Amino acid sequence: MCHGVYIMDISDNTIKRICSIFGSLSAMEKRGVEFVSSKELAGYIGSTEYTVRKDISILGVTGYTRRGYEVSGLKKELECKLNLSKKKKACIVGLGRLGTALLDYEKFQEDGFEIVAGFDCSINRIERLNTHIEVFQISYLKDTIQQRSIELGIIAVPAKSAQEVADDLIEAGVKGILNFAPVKIGVPKHIIYLEMDFTNALRFIAARSSL
Amino acid sequence: MCHGVYIMDISDNTIKRICSIFGSLSAMEKRGVEFVSSKELAGYIGSTEYTVRKDISILGVTGYTRRGYEVSGLKKELECKLNLSKKKKACIVGLGRLGTALLDYEKFQEDGFEIVAGFDCSINRIERLNTHIEVFQISYLKDTIQQRSIELGIIAVPAKSAQEVADDLIEAGVKGILNFAPVKIGVPKHIIYLEMDFTNALRFIAARSSL
DNA sequence: ACACATTAGTGAAATAATTCACTATTATAC
DNA sequence: GTATAATAGTGAATTATTTCACTAATGTGT
Ligand SMILES: NC(=O)c1ccc[n+]([C@@H]2O[C@H](COP(=O)([O-])OP(=O)(O)OC[C@H]3O[C@@H](n4cnc5c(N)ncnc54)[C@H](O)[C@@H]3O)[C@@H](O)[C@H]2O)c1
Ligand SMILES: NC(=O)c1ccc[n+]([C@@H]2O[C@H](COP(=O)([O-])OP(=O)(O)OC[C@H]3O[C@@H](n4cnc5c(N)ncnc54)[C@H](O)[C@@H]3O)[C@@H](O)[C@H]2O)c1
Numbered sequence: 001m002c003h004g005v006y007i008m009d010i011s012d013n014t015i016k017r018i019c020s021i022f023g024s025l026s027a028m029e030k031r032g033v034e035f036v037s038s039k040e041l042a043g044y045i046g047s048t049e050y051t052v053r054k055d056i057s058i059l060g061v062t063g064y065t066r067r068g069y070e071v072s073g074l075k076k077e078l079e080c081k082l083n084l085s086k087k088k089k090a091c092i093v094g095l096g097r098l099g100t101a102l103l104d105y106e107k108f109q110e111d112g113f114e115i116v117a118g119f120d121c122s123i124n125r126i127e128r129l130n131t132h133i134e135v136f137q138i139s140y141l142k143d144t145i146q147q148r149s150i151e152l153g154i155i156a157v158p159a160k161s162a163q164e165v166a167d168d169l170i171e172a173g174v175k176g177i178l179n180f181a182p183v184k185i186g187v188p189k190h191i192i193y194l195e196m197d198f199t200n201a202l203r204f205i206a207a208r209s210s211l
Numbered sequence: 212m213c214h215g216v217y218i219m220d221i222s223d224n225t226i227k228r229i230c231s232i233f234g235s236l237s238a239m240e241k242r243g244v245e246f247v248s249s250k251e252l253a254g255y256i257g258s259t260e261y262t263v264r265k266d267i268s269i270l271g272v273t274g275y276t277r278r279g280y281e282v283s284g285l286k287k288e289l290e291c292k293l294n295l296s297k298k299k300k301a302c303i304v305g306l307g308r309l310g311t312a313l314l315d316y317e318k319f320q321e322d323g324f325e326i327v328a329g330f331d332c333s334i335n336r337i338e339r340l341n342t343h344i345e346v347f348q349i350s351y352l353k354d355t356i357q358q359r360s361i362e363l364g365i366i367a368v369p370a371k372s373a374q375e376v377a378d379d380l381i382e383a384g385v386k387g388i389l390n391f392a393p394v395k396i397g398v399p400k401h402i403i404y405l406e407m408d409f410t411n412a413l414r415f416i417a418a419r420s421s422l
Numbered sequence: 423a424c425a426c427a428t429t430a431g432t433g434a435a436a437t438a439a440t441t442c443a444c445t446a447t448t449a450t451a452c
Numbered sequence: 453g454t455a456t457a458a459t460a461g462t463g464a465a466t467t468a469t470t471t472c473a474c475t476a477a478t479g480t481g482t
Contacts, residue, residue, distance in 0.1 A: 007418065013469075019414040023393060037429065044395055050471055053430060065477040066429050082418040090413070097315070101308035102409075107393065111410045113417075152416060159238075176416035178409070182234060182318065184255055192420040194412050198313075198389070199322045201405050202301070202363065203230040205387035206324075207218065207293040209403040211362045224439075248459065260459090261441055268461060276447040277459050 002080040004060050014055045018078060020045040021052065025075040026111070037068035087112050089150045091174075093141070093165050094157030095120040095129060098180055102154060103133050113152070117144050138165075145172035152176050159183040213291040215271050225266045229289060231256040232263065236286040237322070248279035298323050300361045302385075304352070304376050305368030306331040306340060309391055313365060314344050324363070328355050356383035363387050370394040 007015075024044040028036060038049040038056070045052070056062075056069070061077040063069035079085045090108070092099050095118050102108075103118050118135040120126050126135050136144055144150070153169035155162050155177060162181035169177060176192040179185055182200070187193045218226075235255040239247060249260040249267070256263070267273075267280070272288040274280035290296045301319070303310050306329050313319075314329050329346040331337050337346050347355055355361070364380035366373055366388060373392035380388060387403040390396055393411070398404045 007421065011468075012415075015418055016411070016415055019411045019418065020395075020408075022414060023408070023411055024395075027394070039429085046395055048471075049429090051469085054432085054470080057431060063430055065431090066427085066479050068429070082414065083421050084414060084417060088413075088417055097312035101312045104308070105409075107410060108413070111414070113410070113413050151420075152413065175420040178412055178416060183238070184231075184235075184257055192416045194416055196407060196409065196412060197231070197234070198316075198407065199318060199324070200227070200230045200234055201389055201407060202299075202319070202324050203233060203293065203295060203322070204223075204227055205363060205389060205403045205405055206295060206299055207226055207230065208223075209362075209386040210218065210294050211297065211299050211386055222438075250459085259441075262439085264460060265440080265462085274460055276461090277449050277457085279459070 002083070005058075005081050007081065007083075010058060014058060015082070017045055017047055017051065017055050018059065018082060021055070022075065022078045022082065022084065023111075025071055025078070028071050029075055033071050035064075035068045036071055036074075038063075040068070084112060087114055088152055089114050089116045089148060090152035090154055091115065091117040091119065091145065091150045092154045092156055093119045093138070093169065094155060094161075095125060095135060096156065099154075099156035100129065100131070102156060103131050103135075115154075116148050116150060119144075141168050142172040145169070145174060150174060152178070155179040155181055155185075157181060213294070216269075216292055218292065218294075221269060225269055226293075228256060228258055228262065228266050229270065229293060232266070233286065233289045233293065233295065234322075236282055236289070239282050240286055244282050246275075246279045247282055247285075249274070251279070295323060298325055299363055300325050300327045300359060301363035301365055302326065302328040302330065302356065302361045303365045303367055304330045304349070304380065305366065305372075306336060306346060307367065310365075310367035311340065311342070313367060314342050314346075326365075327359050327361060330355075352379055353383040356380070356385060361385060363389070366390045366392055366396075368392060 021041055024041060038052040042049045042052045059081045061074060090113050092102050092115060103115060108115055115133055118133055119138045119141050121138045123137055126137060129135055151174055153174040155165055157165050159181040162179060162183050163185050166177055166185045166187060170187060170191055179195045182197045232252055235252060249263040253260045253263045270292045272285060301324050303313050303326060314326060319326055326344055329344055330349045330352050332349045334348055337348060340346055362385055364385040366376055368376050370392040373390060373394050374396050377388055377396045377398060381402055390406045393408045
């Protein structure tokens with residue numbers, strides 16, 4: 001952690017918005033933008049200027065009156081507060097359609113997430129894969145995670161195997177899990193867990209738009 | 212809409228939880244489970260029994276004392292209230308690694324979302340695709356959406372094209388958009404919009420676990 | 423130099439969401 | 453049949469979050 005801020009006291013909503021802000025800042029930095037106001041940031045992330053200012057001030061970061069926030073300065077501060085400066089190693093379990101799409105997605109790398117291994121239970125599938133990431137049979141999961149100090153596990157196996165895979169990942173020592181299988185996985189409190197359920201997303205859109 | 216409930220007055224949080232509950236109920240129904248308590252449901256979706264009961268009662272659905280909710284009954288009620296009973300037609304724009312993974316994902320079909328078309332700007336790519344879904348060059352987007360009454364658009368193009376694609380989808384008449392490009396798209400108020408940003412998800416996990 | 427407009431910072435107010443506390447009901451055990 | 457325990461339903465209390473209202477600072481135009 002950086003200094004002065006107890007990130008565990010900050011709400012999930014704030015952390016999620018700060019992550020979005022961070023993404024917007026990266027894009028702006030690339031475009032050479034120097035300053036950005038809370039109002040503009042709010043537009044980029046779909047929030048309000050009040051909330052953006054409060055979120056940023058919760059992290060103890062300040063801007064400049066009449067100019068807003070200095071883009072690369074704010075980005076560095078957020079990086080530090082959110083502990084995003086260090087590259088993080090991740091692995092993907094389940095190298096089917098979705099898993100292989102994720103495997104070679106370059107943007108993870110750009111954003112500091114390095115996919116250093118892929119796992120699948122099917123030797124056939126592994127042998128047929130054409131990727132520059134190293135892929136292993138699932139039985140090597142624990143050893144590989146420990147040898148390479150992999151901290152993040154991404155689950156892309158069928159729902160019925162997801163819990164089992166998660167248990168193995170946790171036993172091997174990952175600190176966080178991103179789950180793409182459409183099922184809620186149980187994890188101990190010290191493991192950070194997030195689910196991306198595309199079907200639920202479509203349901204939400206359908207419900208809200210009363211199709 | 213069903214009757215008696217004004218879905219637009221219900222909070223996003225409640226709708227999202229109800230969507231998750233719906234997913235859990237589908238799984239339970241398949242396993243032949245007959246009754247489920249608010250406590251169990253809370254466990255499945257990662258919430259509390261109080262919140263689950265309140266959410267369900269907001270929709271005007273009731274359970275049975277000492278037994279909980281009747282699984283298939285509750286599922287039918289939610290289906291009706293959330294307007295999930297009718298099959299919804301969707302299309303995918305951008306048939307790269309992610310788009311093609313989504314294209315043939317059978318579970319969408321099972322859950323009432325029918326992918327009826329795919330679009331890409333690259334003729335080469337389209338010709339090389341091996342799928343049972345019909346795929347088109349992007350210039351056919353508007354006509355196809357209108358002829359087939361497609362109501363949902365799924366965006367899987369690079370970030371820099373996402374806004375343009377969204378504008379075309381909206382002009383063609385979709386009611387909702389699910390965006391996988393890591394950029395916030397601006398849409399008019401009557402369009403339901405949801406973003407799935409995997410990088411932000413990883414950032415959240417990294418921040419929370421202080422890797 | 424001065425007035426004005428813009429913008430961050432922030433405590434207070436308002437709003438929203440969750441949790442609690444309690445009631446009523448009913449299945450189960452004895 | 454009665455006691456008990458489990459569970460939904462729900463208004464009230466609590467807690468969390470967002471929005472507002474105001475201050476202070478400072479860049480811009482005249
Ligand atoms: N394909 C999509 O677009 C999509 C969309 C939404 C959700 N999902 C979810 O993502 C997950 C993967 O989907 P997919 O379409 O890639 O499926 P898939 O069947 O193409 O691939 C699954 C892979 O997991 C491997 N696997 C199965 N059990 C395993 C285990 N115990 N350990 C290691 N590997 C194992 C299989 O060999 C296979 O390669 C599923 O849970 C699915 O519901 C996929
Ligand atoms: N691959 C992943 O695992 C992954 C993960 C997270 C996010 N994403 C996001 O999803 C999107 C797609 O990723 P991908 O890896 O599949 O990329 P990709 O480059 O493999 O595919 C993009 C496809 O979009 C097509 N395309 C480009 N511009 C278009 C336009 N204007 N109209 C129609 N088609 C167009 C291209 O021809 C290509 O087929 C990107 O925004 C990416 O950031 C992908």
